[in-house]
Amino acid sequence: MSRIVFTVYCLIIYAFLLAPILVVVGASFNAGAFLTFPPQGLSFRWYGVFFNNEVFLRAIKTSLWVAAVSTVISGIIGTMAAIYFVQFAGRLKDGVRIAMMAPLLLPEVLTAIALLFFVYAIGIGTQTMFAMIVGHVLITLPFVFINVSTSLESYDPAWSMAARSLGAGAFTRFRRIMLPLIKPGVIGGCLFAFIISFDIFTISFMLKSVGTATLPIQLYDYLRTNFTPEAAAVSTLSVVLTLVVVVVTEKFLGLRIHRF
Amino acid sequence: MTTGSSHRHAPLLLIAPAAILLFVFLVLPYLSIVVMSFRTPGQGSPYGEGYTLANYARFFGDSFYLGQIANTLMIGFICTLACLLLGFPVAWQLARGTSRLRGLAYGVVLSPLLVGIVIRSYGWTILLGNNGVINRSLMGLGLIDRPLGLMYNTLGIVIALTHVFLPFMILPIMSAIQGIDPSLESAARSLGASRATIIRRIILPLSMPGIQAGCILTFVLSLSAYVTPSLIGGSKVKTMAVSVVDALVDTFQWPFGSALALGLAVTGGVIVVLFSRFTRMTWKAN
Amino acid sequence: MTEVSIEQLTKDYGTHRAVAGISVRIRDGEFISLLGPSGCGKTTTLKMIAGFEDVSSGAIRFDGRDVVNVPAERRDIGMVFQNYALFPHMTVAGNLAFGLEMRKVPKVQMQERIARVLDMVQLTSHADRYPRQLSGGQQQRVALARALVIEPKILLLDEPLANLDAKLREEMRVFIRDIQRRVGITTVYVTHDQAEAMTMSDRVVVMFGGRIAQCGSPSDIYEKPSSIEVAQFVGQVNLMTMVVEERLADDRVRLSGPLGEAVVPNPHALRKGERVTVALRPEAIDISVTGPGQSATVLSSHYSGSLMDYRLQLADGSRIDVQTFPRQRFAEGDSVHVHAPADRYWLLEDAE
Amino acid sequence: MTEVSIEQLTKDYGTHRAVAGISVRIRDGEFISLLGPSGCGKTTTLKMIAGFEDVSSGAIRFDGRDVVNVPAERRDIGMVFQNYALFPHMTVAGNLAFGLEMRKVPKVQMQERIARVLDMVQLTSHADRYPRQLSGGQQQRVALARALVIEPKILLLDEPLANLDAKLREEMRVFIRDIQRRVGITTVYVTHDQAEAMTMSDRVVVMFGGRIAQCGSPSDIYEKPSSIEVAQFVGQVNLMTMVVEERLADDRVRLSGPLGEAVVPNPHALRKGERVTVALRPEAIDISVTGPGQSATVLSSHYSGSLMDYRLQLADGSRIDVQTFPRQRFAEGDSVHVHAPADRYWLLEDAE
Amino acid sequence: AGKSLVVPTLGGAWEQFWRTELAPAFTAKSGAAVTLDTGNGRVWSANLRAAGVAKPPYSFLMTNEAFANSLRKEGFFEKLDLSKLPNYADLYPLAKKTDGWGAIAMVSPIGLAYRTDMVKTPPKGWKDLWTNPEFKGRIGLYNFANTAGKMELMLFSKLFGKDQYDVDAGFKALEKLGPIIQADFNLSTGIASGEFVVAPFDFGEVARLRKQGLPIDVIIPEEGMLMFDQTLNILANAPEKELAYEYANFMLSPEAQALLMKQFYVSPTNSKVVVPADLKADVPISGAQMDNILTWDWDFMNSKQGELAEVWAKTVK
Numbered sequence A: 001m002s003r004i005v006f007t008v009y010c011l012i013i014y015a016f017l018l019a020p021i022l023v024v025v026g027a028s029f030n031a032g033a034f035l036t037f038p039p040q041g042l043s044f045r046w047y048g049v050f051f052n053n054e055v056f057l058r059a060i061k062t063s064l065w066v067a068a069v070s071t072v073i074s075g076i077i078g079t080m081a082a083i084y085f086v087q088f089a090g091r092l093k094d095g096v097r098i099a100m101m102a103p104l105l106l107p108e109v110l111t112a113i114a115l116l117f118f119v120y121a122i123g124i125g126t127q128t129m130f131a132m133i134v135g136h137v138l139i140t141l142p143f144v145f146i147n148v149s150t151s152l153e154s155y156d157p158a159w160s161m162a163a164r165s166l167g168a169g170a171f172t173r174f175r176r177i178m179l180p181l182i183k184p185g186v187i188g189g190c191l192f193a194f195i196i197s198f199d200i201f202t203i204s205f206m207l208k209s210v211g212t213a214t215l216p217i218q219l220y221d222y223l224r225t226n227f228t229p230e231a232a233a234v235s236t237l238s239v240v241l242t243l244v245v246v247v248v249t250e251k252f253l254g255l256r257i258h259r260f
Numbered sequence B: 001m002t003t004g005s006s007h008r009h010a011p012l013l014l015i016a017p018a019a020i021l022l023f024v025f026l027v028l029p030y031l032s033i034v035v036m037s038f039r040t041p042g043q044g045s046p047y048g049e050g051y052t053l054a055n056y057a058r059f060f061g062d063s064f065y066l067g068q069i070a071n072t073l074m075i076g077f078i079c080t081l082a083c084l085l086l087g088f089p090v091a092w093q094l095a096r097g098t099s100r101l102r103g104l105a106y107g108v109v110l111s112p113l114l115v116g117i118v119i120r121s122y123g124w125t126i127l128l129g130n131n132g133v134i135n136r137s138l139m140g141l142g143l144i145d146r147p148l149g150l151m152y153n154t155l156g157i158v159i160a161l162t163h164v165f166l167p168f169m170i171l172p173i174m175s176a177i178q179g180i181d182p183s184l185e186s187a188a189r190s191l192g193a194s195r196a197t198i199i200r201r202i203i204l205p206l207s208m209p210g211i212q213a214g215c216i217l218t219f220v221l222s223l224s225a226y227v228t229p230s231l232i233g234g235s236k237v238k239t240m241a242v243s244v245v246d247a248l249v250d251t252f253q254w255p256f257g258s259a260l261a262l263g264l265a266v267t268g269g270v271i272v273v274l275f276s277r278f279t280r281m282t283w284k285a286n
Numbered sequence C, D: 001m002t003e004v005s006i007e008q009l010t011k012d013y014g015t016h017r018a019v020a021g022i023s024v025r026i027r028d029g030e031f032i033s034l035l036g037p038s039g040c041g042k043t044t045t046l047k048m049i050a051g052f053e054d055v056s057s058g059a060i061r062f063d064g065r066d067v068v069n070v071p072a073e074r075r076d077i078g079m080v081f082q083n084y085a086l087f088p089h090m091t092v093a094g095n096l097a098f099g100l101e102m103r104k105v106p107k108v109q110m111q112e113r114i115a116r117v118l119d120m121v122q123l124t125s126h127a128d129r130y131p132r133q134l135s136g137g138q139q140q141r142v143a144l145a146r147a148l149v150i151e152p153k154i155l156l157l158d159e160p161l162a163n164l165d166a167k168l169r170e171e172m173r174v175f176i177r178d179i180q181r182r183v184g185i186t187t188v189y190v191t192h193d194q195a196e197a198m199t200m201s202d203r204v205v206v207m208f209g210g211r212i213a214q215c216g217s218p219s220d221i222y223e224k225p226s227s228i229e230v231a232q233f234v235g236q237v238n239l240m241t242m243v244v245e246e247r248l249a250d251d252r253v254r255l256s257g258p259l260g261e262a263v264v265p266n267p268h269a270l271r272k273g274e275r276v277t278v279a280l281r282p283e284a285i286d287i288s289v290t291g292p293g294q295s296a297t298v299l300s301s302h303y304s305g306s307l308m309d310y311r312l313q314l315a316d317g318s319r320i321d322v323q324t325f326p327r328q329r330f331a332e333g334d335s336v337h338v339h340a341p342a343d344r345y346w347l348l349e350d351a352e
Numbered sequence E: 001a002g003k004s005l006v007v008p009t010l011g012g013a014w015e016q017f018w019r020t021e022l023a024p025a026f027t028a029k030s031g032a033a034v035t036l037d038t039g040n041g042r043v044w045s046a047n048l049r050a051a052g053v054a055k056p057p058y059s060f061l062m063t064n065e066a067f068a069n070s071l072r073k074e075g076f077f078e079k080l081d082l083s084k085l086p087n088y089a090d091l092y093p094l095a096k097k098t099d100g101w102g103a104i105a106m107v108s109p110i111g112l113a114y115r116t117d118m119v120k121t122p123p124k125g126w127k128d129l130w131t132n133p134e135f136k137g138r139i140g141l142y143n144f145a146n147t148a149g150k151m152e153l154m155l156f157s158k159l160f161g162k163d164q165y166d167v168d169a170g171f172k173a174l175e176k177l178g179p180i181i182q183a184d185f186n187l188s189t190g191i192a193s194g195e196f197v198v199a200p201f202d203f204g205e206v207a208r209l210r211k212q213g214l215p216i217d218v219i220i221p222e223e224g225m226l227m228f229d230q231t232l233n234i235l236a237n238a239p240e241k242e243l244a245y246e247y248a249n250f251m252l253s254p255e256a257q258a259l260l261m262k263q264f265y266v267s268p269t270n271s272k273v274v275v276p277a278d279l280k281a282d283v284p285i286s287g288a289q290m291d292n293i294l295t296w297d298w299d300f301m302n303s304k305q306g307e308l309a310e311v312w313a314k315t316v317k
């Protein structure tokens, strides 16, 4: 009985999570010329438009690249920091956590402005992707950190000891023992990082290098002028794309480990 | 887990990259912002001559901004609480469930993040707007005769923020619950604990690191959320982040905007620290 | 206060059958031990009785009532888990209090009961420690105390003393038996220690590979094992082939073998000249320098404090194990005599 | 292949001193057992030798080289953890392979070694299971196999057989001793089982409360305990007060007591008439219906399969424990005679 | 290697048009390569300020006068060298309002749009927002962050007070308006979904929406129109100043102006461009009607915008 109540409760939450997205998906199949819901007739025409829009395709490529690079960087740095936080920080714990969360506590605009001034001051400017990637890493780092440190809290140090007793050095221990056992946290954190980076707007807008644009920038600009279902089609495609990534990740890497 | 004195400093290497990154690309750039927040407002330049406390005075002296801080914090608290209440059961189900549809369920959980923020807000407008699906159906059914105010107010912002921050609550809690040995649940049952008691006395405390992480993330994010409040709030509900953007970008008051932003960040930081302390006191999980 | 009856209980893990149709009726207040080699299904059986593992088939009844669908928390059991399963976020006292709180025991009484049990397991000074601050044996004692303090109707103990030293074990055994008798708790005790099972139990159930091999009183199990396996499992044993010499009047037979004569019951209507396998425990054999008995040579000796184990070679080349107290010491190569009383042999039923 | 020497090793957990300045030198290839009550610091000592716990003070040397700053992974140890610490994400075979991979053992050889060890611990058919799919005893055997398969220089075993039945234990013991001797591994073995410590070890270290109480050969520990505590810990013991009757020529004394006379060494230059405490093991006492010896009454008896434990009351009202084989059976209230050879007594040093 | 010019442009459809039409045309004319850099007034301002007056990343900037005005004061731009801008002479007076510091290259006049299917009485002027009861609670406005929002304030101040500087009157009027729905940009979604039925819209946008099938129309308010303008400015320390002038002149040429008109329905600022008949409906404002477009004192607005934003936030519901 209570099991049923519980399941129903969860289903309602899933419905809540999906509701606005279903609206967007529905709108993307709109046969009409602009975003309305319920759609006026069904068609794939806006997907066709999208696939012929070279600007969007290029922006998606740029976004994927930036997201991949920042995910790798913040994945590595954030995981290391999380290990320090959980296993070694001791009394510094609160301080480390706040420092790691700082990029999220500070408004993105201000960070963008501060970084913009900084990169010009050190002579790098926005000629390259450097500034934008730094910005993305700053924003995505806390997500990796938080997720990995959560997983680490339930990591039994005895496993590391056992590995040491078998002669495994620090890096091997990490790669062979710790990483697989905190996998859900690392993958979760990196998924967040990737998705967030894919969605970052303000920092990208301010810090992007001359002549490039990420998908959110394109969408934003696009929506200013053309509020057609093409935007919904783009979103739907990115939902599908990311869903595929998630399901494949879960299938092959597994977001769960069977410890018990 | 320490190895010996020659290796005692090795752990610092773990935090070094993060520390350097944050120092060089956050602390250093923000030095000028901190200075900026003490500058006088400028005419025809980002800031004027000399230094002043006036920006902070304006911020703390005006009930308008204090009210905004209160409003922002309230939105933060409510979103965090809502995410926790909605997210925990789902996290539990994902962590312990054995359904084949789990991969899909992860996808659904992450889905709010996959739709760009503008489009997502559009989705909400369609659902919650005065002329939206919900209001129209309710009016169509004759249950109400004037649209319910679901949007352009705090309620709308809370709904939209809760929606998009749920994944940040669910994933950390899920991985925390996965780390709890199910035999502890068996042990509790053998001692006569009901399902609800087990959740309250065993699962909740032991998943505390996850709950902490989720709450901090949600809270911090809802404090600095900008686009959702401005789109869903229809510029009517002012949150601090919206004011910060207004001041910094739209009306070009960098000194004041910086003061607002730093005030907001410090307030958020203090609350996060207090929260960590408090939760650690309540549940000595580790 | 509860009779537990198990009928054709079976548990499959995928294709692996961990428990294969066991049936046993545990009387109200009885203390029964599950004994068997590692992996034979003891823990699985216990978990099914407790309600933590789904039953693949078969029935479990408490006082005649089928409990298969009763959730564990309403079965009024106390359980010591093989891996302890202590609550890591509660102190020792907190772990003990948990079950009492569930039973809404008043505060004062609760503290008193906790204090008493903690005293019994000798952890009074550790009441405010967390499990991670305890040694292995201390953790095990907390697990034991946690199950005992609630004085449940049914007690399920999964190797609760495995990590304790002999002295503490002895004390804990007395403690467990004491509570169990006083409250009249029906108890299922899993142990790998034969001596422990023998000492404590009203009855012993020996399991092999998910099945019950024998169920009986401790001395039956030890002295009248139903099979070679049981005989070997519950202690050291010499297996010998003997020949039926004569059927005696009182349904017994006289056998002869390398160590002399034996007189055993004859349930199978054995005939003269048939060859049978009999069991003879090493400690049933007398060893002496002068006799009586067959002569033998000491092949090796083994010291274990209170006991000496010898391996001897008889004149016909066969080997036997003999156990004595260390005051009788022989060196390798010594010539000795061995002799076993005719009534110390046991005819193994499945050995034909 | 390594001599391990420990000097004044101390470990404090906050204000709690878990190990209090122990010193012992373990010879190359020696097999030493740590024996002591629960919580006496055995695991802590092992972990310090392995390098998993910081040393509060004192030194640990391998072949004379101070290793306090050598990280665990470079100490070439193999360890069985009390709670196993199996890698949950690896199969049994994977767990075993890990250490070999670290040592860059070629693939073919690796598989062969794993197969051999798995065979020894009787888990060949479980090679592809994950730890969570194994019973407690099976997990423990994997932990043991994992430490043994790498054939390290130093082997640290923390109650590696606690969850196994007697038969398997026996086999595992042989297996451990076999590898240990063949490869010449210096071994520290923690056990709560006195008999095990006695059987396996070259030397036994008895610890109490973080200190070494006695260190010596198994028979020394059992037969010549240095204190009442040690005597009581390593087995059952009767403590008796006796009176010095006479100093004998070869630096020994003759004592008299309730059970008769005793002759013991006299290290303290005892004088005639002094009262001393002596230890007498229950199994050192002969019990018979007819004598010789003092007469006594059976108070209670206890059956444990291979042995019988009796509690007797002597004529003077004092009580003693006696252990025999079950072929000698007496009932409560029976009148018997008890006698102990004069050389079976042991004078306790701290008992004056 | 040939010369190359960084051309900051708005994104989306604008960028696409620049990429496919204007940039190739300019390259054909000048032989210089073009790198498009999408952004908007906020981003360009921030970039320029971060880079400093001495080393700007751009050579010219075309943006809303609201942004240009501030940057000009901060010394980023130079007074136009008209000898290098022959087309300047042909501009409407409206496009030359900055004393030769900038030249308005594009004008999108803003009128009052309404849903023809949801409104019975079409508005005639701005004041109908207050008087027509059909509009109550169904009015959309640009918020203060948007240039148009600032213009709304100055417009209402002028309508209900002494002049554009009488902001108290403007705010009072806004307050009287009752609940309105504000948007930072993109009022299209709101009006398309019927969230509100009347709002300021530029003619080009209305034309686009109408083409997509939305029942919408726009009126030229009696009191006058607003406009989104795009001023061309040349950076004082431009890395490619010659090219910048060449580009600016190209943008002001009838040829480029006509292209922009056809694509975005903006009103041409070069008086030599004639609006063809088939475009009349979508580009109703040209020639003499350009004088109906109200212009504002951005010096005033930019210097006061901090306080005004605060008042707006406190007042407008």
Ligand SMILES: Nc1ncnc2c1ncn2[C@@H]1O[C@H](COP(=O)(O)OP(=O)(O)OP(=O)(O)O)[C@@H](O)[C@H]1O
Residues within 6 Å of the ligand: C132, C133, C134, C135, C136, C137, C138, C163, D013, D016, D017, D018, D036, D037, D038, D039, D040, D041, D042, D043, D044, D045, D082, D192
């Ligand atoms: N992390 C800790 N914090 C505080 N005290 C501890 C900690 N770990 C162990 N102790 C204490 O140190 C003492 C020695 O512990 P240790 O684990 O070495 O005992 P042990 O001899 O292995 O006992 P057992 O046979 O029960 O495993 C115990 O009293 C224990 O309570």
Ligand SMILES: Nc1ncnc2c1ncn2[C@@H]1O[C@H](COP(=O)(O)OP(=O)(O)OP(=O)(O)O)[C@@H](O)[C@H]1O
Residues within 6 Å of the ligand: C013, C016, C017, C018, C036, C037, C038, C039, C040, C041, C042, C043, C044, C045, C082, C192, D132, D133, D134, D135, D136, D137, D138, D163
């Ligand atoms: N989750 C599981 N999946 C598959 N097989 C399992 C699982 N749990 C236990 N088994 C198998 O079932 C059998 C019985 O396990 P059980 O834990 O009951 O043994 P046990 O008698 O308690 O042994 P031990 O004395 O070693 O604890 C074992 O062979 C074990 O490998």
Ligand SMILES: [Mg+2]
Residues within 6 Å of the ligand: C042, C043, C044, C082, C158, D135, D136, D137
């Ligand atoms: Mg078991």
Ligand SMILES: [Mg+2]
Residues within 6 Å of the ligand: C135, C136, C137, D042, D043, D044, D082, D158
């Ligand atoms: Mg221990």
